[in-house]
Amino acid sequence: MGKLYVVGIGPGGLDYMTIKAKKAIEESDIIVGYKTYIKFIESIIQDKEVISTGMGKEKERCVKALELSKDKIVSIISSGDAGVYGMAGLILELRKDENVEIIPGVTASLASASVVGAPLMHDNCNISLSDLMTPYNLIKDRVEYASKGDFIISLYNPKSKGRPHYLKECMDIIKKYRKGNTPVAVVKNALRDGESTEIFTLETFKDDNVDMFSTVIIGNSESYIKDGFFITPRGYLINK
Known part of the structure; x- marks a missing residue:
């Protein structure tokens, strides 16, 4: 058998x-x-x-x-x-x-997270921006609900030649619910040949180098950068 x-x-x-x-x-x-x-x-x-x-x-x-x-x-x-x-x-x-x-x-969000620090330490979600299997209006709804719920968001398939504007439009949705200093990481080819990273804030974010081999991670309201590492606190230090 x-x-x-x-x-x-x-x-x-x-x-x-x-x-x-x-x-x-x-x-x-x-x-x-x-x-x-x-x-x-x-x-x-x-x-x-x-x-x-x-x-x-x-x-x-x-x-x-x-x-x-x-x-x-x-x-x-x-x-x-x-x-x-x-x-x-x-x-x-x-x-x-x-x-x-x-x-x-x-999976890509975990691989990418390990490269830039610990951005996924609290509640988080993955959303693909590819509309081959999911209508784009539904994708935008999911981005909006995840943003409103303060989830850390990992965007898969963020940008392609056939979808050059989806990422910008979805980042504009996220900006309605997050401060301009919210960290954003772009990791290309995470943990394999050709790996590269860029760290932005929502305010400074540029998608020039983003492609289908990239993952974009957007922090929540508590995320921050320390010594070059992207961190989302879990709350362990609250009572210390």
Whole structure:
């Protein structure tokens, strides 16, 4: 009997892949994934059969992976965590009786947060600005409610050539509820080759270098910068 591992490979650097994820990939006969993410793990899949496709072929990848897993061990990979904008949900929706195991990974907001400090220490949320799966009006509603609720906000897929203005429009929504000195971090290629960071405030924020490989983290009303680190206090020092 075969098996399908749904693997979150983390941000892309092999040092940040979980031991369980690496073991699942090593155990697998076949690796299925988006071609860009396949490149992240090339060094550990040299002897494997690889099936890779481009963007927009998510359903086809999942159907193929489930089919192959009936009599072989297969890993379908997602960057970050497979259950956060990854393949886990679609696999479970399409699954019939296949043997499936979901293996978590480090998602982009956690990877990016670790690079700039500790911005996610209190209640926080992830919001994707991609409107391929979600209407833009609903995305803006979510940004507004999260801003009003004082959540730290991590924006995934913040800017693309087809959506050049969404990030600015959503930052304008956030500005209605946050002070101008609220810290904002832009982390590109977190924990992998090409990593870069920029720290702004809401007042000084510029999106010139933001792209689909970036995560934008906006602090809450208590967030601040100390010695170059982006910190959101949890409240441990209140009574000290």
